[in-house]
């Protein structure tokens with residue numbers, strides 16, 4: 001516990017934690033993706049079946065909008081409504097940044 005605290009203090013004093021307030025947290029996005037989304041979309045966004053859209057390398061604003069729209073009901077899909085509904089606005093930004101940071105797979109299908 002103490003060690004963890006010291007490590008944080010050290011990082012903070014070195015300025016390693018001075019991430020801009022609004023920047024998405026890619027690592028947190030990856031953790032969420034691992035927990036929920038990878039079952040269908042793959043951890044790197046390169047889903048194994050055509051039933052699930054490939055997300056890797058997609059523009060982050062497109063991904064974030066899709067997730068917000070599923071959450072609000074503006075885009076209707078019973079599967080994604082459930083998963084997106086459970087995400088916070090921050091989760092959405094983090095997930096969108098994470099999948100956008102993965103190698104593009106959208107163009108490799110054909």
Ligand code: HEC
Nearest residue numbers: 036037039040041051052053063066067077079080083095
């Ligand atoms: C049980 C399978 C399943 C899980 C788990 C799942 N999705 Fe999906 N996702 C789908 C399906 C099916 C679609 C296509 C829905 C449609 O036609 O609109 C989709 C669509 C999407 C889209 C829109 C893609 C596009 O090209 O428009 C995004 C973004 C997305 N999912 C992100 C996520 C994220 C982030 C998570 C984790 C929080 C997640 N999904 C979890 C099945 C899943």
